Amino acid sequence: MNLDALAALPEMVLLAGACVLMLLDVRVKTGHRQTTFVAAQVVLAACAAATAYVWWFFGWDSASVFHGLYLRDAMGHVLKLVSYFATSLALVYSRQWLIDRDLLRGEFITLLLFSLLGMMVLISANSMLTVYLGLELMSLCLYALIALNRDSAVSTEAAMKYFVLGALASGLLLYGMSMIYGATGTLTLNEVGQALAGLVNNTSERPFLVFGLVFVVAGVAFKLGVVPFHMWIPDVYHGAPTPMTLIVGTGPKVAAFAMAMRLLVNGMLELAHDWQQMLAIMALLSMAIGNITAIAQTNLKRMLAYSAIAHMGFVLLGMLSGVVDGNRLSAADAYSTAMFYMVVYVIMTLGSFGMLLYCSRAGFDCERLEDMRGLSRRNPWYAFLMMVLMFSLAGIPPTAGFYAKLAVLSAAVNAGYVWLAVAAVVLSLVGAFYYLRVVKLMYFDEPKEASEVGQGSLVFRVLLSTNGVALVLLGILPQSLMGLCFKALTHL
Numbered sequence: 001m002n003l004d005a006l007a008a009l010p011e012m013v014l015l016a017g018a019c020v021l022m023l024l025d026v027r028v029k030t031g032h033r034q035t036t037f038v039a040a041q042v043v044l045a046a047c048a049a050a051t052a053y054v055w056w057f058f059g060w061d062s063a064s065v066f067h068g069l070y071l072r073d074a075m076g077h078v079l080k081l082v083s084y085f086a087t088s089l090a091l092v093y094s095r096q097w098l099i100d101r102d103l104l105r106g107e108f109i110t111l112l113l114f115s116l117l118g119m120m121v122l123i124s125a126n127s128m129l130t131v132y133l134g135l136e137l138m139s140l141c142l143y144a145l146i147a148l149n150r151d152s153a154v155s156t157e158a159a160m161k162y163f164v165l166g167a168l169a170s171g172l173l174l175y176g177m178s179m180i181y182g183a184t185g186t187l188t189l190n191e192v193g194q195a196l197a198g199l200v201n202n203t204s205e206r207p208f209l210v211f212g213l214v215f216v217v218a219g220v221a222f223k224l225g226v227v228p229f230h231m232w233i234p235d236v237y238h239g240a241p242t243p244m245t246l247i248v249g250t251g252p253k254v255a256a257f258a259m260a261m262r263l264l265v266n267g268m269l270e271l272a273h274d275w276q277q278m279l280a281i282m283a284l285l286s287m288a289i290g291n292i293t294a295i296a297q298t299n300l301k302r303m304l305a306y307s308a309i310a311h312m313g314f315v316l317l318g319m320l321s322g323v324v325d326g327n328r329l330s331a332a333d334a335y336s337t338a339m340f341y342m343v344v345y346v347i348m349t350l351g352s353f354g355m356l357l358y359c360s361r362a363g364f365d366c367e368r369l370e371d372m373r374g375l376s377r378r379n380p381w382y383a384f385l386m387m388v389l390m391f392s393l394a395g396i397p398p399t400a401g402f403y404a405k406l407a408v409l410s411a412a413v414n415a416g417y418v419w420l421a422v423a424a425v426v427l428s429l430v431g432a433f434y435y436l437r438v439v440k441l442m443y444f445d446e447p448k449e450a451s452e453v454g455q456g457s458l459v460f461r462v463l464l465s466t467n468g469v470a471l472v473l474l475g476i477l478p479q480s481l482m483g484l485c486f487k488a489l490t491h492l
Contacts, residue, residue: 004065006057007072010050010080011120017043018113025106037095040109044088051080060491064126068188071126071262074488075339079123079258086250086346087116092463093354094243096456100362101149103241108148112247115141119255125262128177128187135173135223138255139166142248146240158239165222165232173219179212180268189267196270210274216263217278223256226312227285237305242365245301246353249308250346257315257342265322265335265492272323279320280420286313287424291431298369303434304352307393310431311345317424318408321415330414336486337407343481344392344404344474351389351467358382358456358464372438374447383442385468392471394435395428400474407482 005012021043025036055077062073091112098104118138125131143166147159181187183205184195199205222229237245264275290310297303318338322331359366359375359382366372376383392401405428412421456464474481 004070007054007063007065008070008124009054010047011117011124013050014043014047014113014117014120017046018110018117021113022106022110025110036106036109037091037104040091040113041088043113044084044091048081048084051077051084060487062491064188064190068191069127069130070124071189071266072124074491075261076124076258078339078343078484078488079254080120082343082346083116083119083123083251083254086254086350087112087247089350089354089463089467090243090246090250092460093246093350093357093456096460097241097243097357097360101241103149103243105148108145111141111145111148115145115247116251119251122255123258125259126189126266128181128189128192128263128267131259131262132170132174132177134255135259136170138252139170142244142252145247146236146244148244149241152241154239155241155244158236161239162232162236169219169222169229172215172222176212176215176217176219179208180216183209183212189262192267193269196268200270209271213268213271213274214278216268217275220256220260220263221282223259224253224312224315225256225309226282226316227289227309228282230286230289230309233309234302234305237308238299238302242301242353242356242360242367246350246357249304249349249353253308253312253349254342254346257339260319261335261339261492264319265331269323269328273326276320276323279316280417283313283316283320284420284423286310286316287427287431291427291434294431294434297434299367300356300369300371300438301367303369304349307431307434308349310427311341311393314405314408314424315341315345317412317417317420321408321411321417324415330411332486332490332492334411334415335492336482336489337404337411339485339489340478340482341404341408343485344400344471347467347471347474348389348392348401351385351464351471352393354460354464354467355382355386355389358460369438369441372441373445375442377447381465385465386442387439388468388471390435390438392475394432396432398472398475400471400478403475403478407478 021036021039024039058072060074064071095104115138118134121130121134122138125134143159143163146162147156149155180192183199184192186192186195218229225233236248287310290306290313294303294306315338318334318341321334356366388399392399395401395405409421409424
């Protein structure tokens with residue numbers, strides 16, 4: 001195996017595993033999907049092992065392979081491992097819910113693995129062509145996953161909204177990339193960066209470049225789900241089945257963050273002054289609209305959707321703090337805080353939707369705020385876990401969410417965005433209301449019904465408990481993960 005092929009070993013393992021699973025599913029009888037489920041977990045473990053081996057073999061060095069189409073670097077390795085972790089946990093959390101509704105089918109697992117393949121391609125993309133291919137592979141699989149329950153009109157409507165708006169965003173991104181290509185004459189991102197260094201001060205080319213950049217930022221903003229490209233998030237989170245909402249809210253966010261880093265930092269850092277201003281406005285609006293609108297929600301999934309918008313505003317806050325008046329000395333610090341925030345957000349989202357799935361059962365979906373009433377009396381441990389998750393999302397110490405917000409705010413202040421950091425703190429205080437409202441319902445309201453909650457397997461319960469405890473441990477001891485993010489970004 002040559003070194004180029006070795007760099008893409010995880011993608012090859014996943015592609016082979018997904019194809020084998022499709023063939024295996026033909027032979028598996030309905031009602032015996034446990035075999036397919038276990039095989040999917042084995043494939044994910046093999047991908048993680050392949051990524052770890054590639055990382056060990058090449059070390060921390062970065063290099064572009066396949067004629068500049070693919071980038072092998074530490075940031076890609078870390079984000080791929082996070083994506084495997086999120087996908088594996090999503091499968092475990094969703095299994096019983098899907099079995100109860102006869103949705104644990106081969107097509108669900110196959111679409112999930114192919115969407116993960118798109119995420120991996122997107123994470124390691126070093127060309128606008130590879131970015132677009134990875135984005136479309138991921139997105140098309142997600143559209144189908146959301147519409148998998150064909151008997152649900154709400155799910156089908158959510159899938160159609162996501163598809164139409166996603167197609168529009170892809171078109172905007174493609175148009176922007178075509179303009180950047182027209183100005184620079186190359187699709188490879190590192191070559192785009194080199195070409196921009198000579199064009200950025202050209203008064204005749206700069207307006208053309210900035211015009212193309214606006215469309216690129218719009219496409220990236222849609223995939224992250226930030227204002228004003230957030231309109232799909234609440235409807236998709238609410239309308240999609242809870243396992244699909246869990247999937248959409250974790251791995252694809254990691255891939256979208258990687259896409260933003262590849263396009264804006266790897267490719268267009270010379271235009272940082274322009275895209276930082278756009279990100280600043282979107283970050284402020286996302287934190288404001290996300291936190292304020294979430295207060296009015298009575299559906300937990302819609303509340304978490306607006307919460308996601310606000311959290312992506314914090315991610316943008318970290319990204320826009322990397323370059324200060326052309327000085328890039330603090331870039332690795334700022335970008336590593338954004339990456340740390342994204343990883344912590346994925347863990348928080350996994351736990352939050354995992355709790356909704358845990359509290360659901362056959363014939364009942366835990367989706368409304370009132371479904372949390374009296375949870376502490378019915379199941380004290382899981383009420384405590386939900387409280388930890390809400391505290392972390394709100395940014396209350398000693399959880400990981402607090403440290404993640406503190407790190408991002410510190411980067412923003414160091415970059416001179418004091419006004420934006422102050423606004424973020426104020427809006428976080430506003431947002432704490434709707435998180436603490438869930439805690440109030442669990443601990444101070446009478447139970448909605450006398451029946452016990454929680455139908456998950458032992459593995460589900462152990463992993464969900466570990467998920468909640470991990471947020472406390474990462475809040476107390478965040479140095480290892482933060483150090484890993486910083487080291488990965490210094491080799492970007």
